[in-house]
Amino acid sequence: MKKMRAAVVGYGGMGGWHVEHLLKSDVAELAGIYDIKEERSELAKSRGIYAYPSYESLLQDPTVELITVAIPNDSHEEVVIAALNAGKNVICEKPVALSLESLDRMIAAAEKNGVRFSTHQNRRWDVDYLAMKQIHDSGELGKVLNIESRVHGSRGIPSDWRGEKEHGGGMLYDWGIHLIDQMLMVFGWDVKSVYCLCDHITNQEVDDGFRLDIHFQSGQRATIELGTYNFIAMPRFYMRAEKGSALITDWREETQVVKCKHWHENDVLPVKTAAGLTKTMAPRDSVTTDTYRVPRPASDVHDYYRHFIKAIRENGEQDVTYEQMRTDLKVILAAFRSAETGLPVEL
Numbered sequence: 001m002k003k004m005r006a007a008v009v010g011y012g013g014m015g016g017w018h019v020e021h022l023l024k025s026d027v028a029e030l031a032g033i034y035d036i037k038e039e040r041s042e043l044a045k046s047r048g049i050y051a052y053p054s055y056e057s058l059l060q061d062p063t064v065e066l067i068t069v070a071i072p073n074d075s076h077e078e079v080v081i082a083a084l085n086a087g088k089n090v091i092c093e094k095p096v097a098l099s100l101e102s103l104d105r106m107i108a109a110a111e112k113n114g115v116r117f118s119t120h121q122n123r124r125w126d127v128d129y130l131a132m133k134q135i136h137d138s139g140e141l142g143k144v145l146n147i148e149s150r151v152h153g154s155r156g157i158p159s160d161w162r163g164e165k166e167h168g169g170g171m172l173y174d175w176g177i178h179l180i181d182q183m184l185m186v187f188g189w190d191v192k193s194v195y196c197l198c199d200h201i202t203n204q205e206v207d208d209g210f211r212l213d214i215h216f217q218s219g220q221r222a223t224i225e226l227g228t229y230n231f232i233a234m235p236r237f238y239m240r241a242e243k244g245s246a247l248i249t250d251w252r253e254e255t256q257v258v259k260c261k262h263w264h265e266n267d268v269l270p271v272k273t274a275a276g277l278t279k280t281m282a283p284r285d286s287v288t289t290d291t292y293r294v295p296r297p298a299s300d301v302h303d304y305y306r307h308f309i310k311a312i313r314e315n316g317e318q319d320v321t322y323e324q325m326r327t328d329l330k331v332i333l334a335a336f337r338s339a340e341t342g343l344p345v346e347l
């Protein structure tokens with residue numbers, strides 16, 4: 001099938017990532033980039049990439065069918081709507097918008113112009129998340145009670161626009177939108193309430209970390225913790241289910257599973273703690289549990305582009321639906337309200 005001509009707006013960190021992927025793509029062909037900064041255009045040209053002299057000139061290029069927008073969070077709407085009104089299909093980086101009204105204006109522009117619009121939820125292809133989803137969906141540990149999802153670093157928030165409120169900075173918008181989307185993909189989109197605490201350790205203007213509890217209508221729970229001041233990282237994922245537990249220490253590692261074979265135990269050996277003995281907290285043995293590892297699932301993040309282009313060509317369902325985009329954003333906005341008031345917020 002003929003490759004779809006695509007261009008990237010914003011040739012910064014993530015724009016560079018999109019360019020690399022489009023240059024190798026089996027479904028798309030890079031037409032060029034547009035960046036508001038001259039030096040970024042010059043850099044692109046020095047790498048043999050065509051740089052459009054203006055945004056208008058890109059919008060007027062009839063060969064371009066798809067535009068990927070990778071610019072700071074507060075400037076998405078205007079650039080996205082101009083592209084949609086020019087009849088282009090659009091992928092916008094996350095968080096797609098900073099308010100529901102803004103997101104709805106973009107969705108309305110896509111529908112009015114009969115083109116497709118999506119946001120780049122590339123972390124749906126993270127193998128650690130896929131391993132958790134696989135265990136949840138297979139039912140091998142019975143009903144999953146809760147999942148804890150953590151990403152810990154120790155370098156504070158980046159000192160660019162991500163540290164500034166007016167540009168939609170902060171870690172909830174930066175990482176939260178991915179980690180929330182992953183948990184909603186596992187547990188479903190029926191969120192009951194959220195409770196969130198934000199960190200302000202290295203930055204007073206925006207959150208430089210957070211702990212977010214999501215309660216689902218099903219009774220299941222997700223805890224998402226993002227830290228930029230953690231010099232010892234806690235495990236990436238921890239799952240509790242009716243018939244066992246699963247753990248991923250680091251995104252490079254396989255999943256460790258302990259599955260309960262028999263609930264009842266005979267002759268439990270007590271464990272000595274400094275202040276006394278405990279049978280309740282003594283570890284189980286291989287008579288009542290199986291311990292095994294789940295290999296890392298296969299994943300190719302370019303499927304994001306493959307599926308979106310297929311959806312455009314065949315008028316099919318896109319991976320990241322408008323309703324999912326709205327729910328991800330609703331959870332973030334409710335998390336901000338919860339952090340401000342110190343109270344849980346119903347969705």
Ligand SMILES: NC(=O)c1ccc[n+]([C@@H]2O[C@H](COP(=O)([O-])OP(=O)(O)OC[C@H]3O[C@@H](n4cnc5c(N)ncnc54)[C@H](O)[C@@H]3O)[C@@H](O)[C@H]2O)c1
Pocket residue numbers: 009010011012013014015034035036037040069070071072073075079093094095120122160174
């Ligand atoms: N999905 C992911 O994994 C992921 C990872 C990093 C960043 N992002 C997202 O990508 C977007 C960009 O982040 P980044 O890290 O690349 O930022 P960046 O600061 O590295 O790059 C932004 C680029 O956009 C250019 N720019 C700004 N306004 C513009 C405009 N109106 N028109 C054209 N160019 C413009 C800047 O000159 C700069 O080169 C953000 O929305 C961010 O949240 C996503």
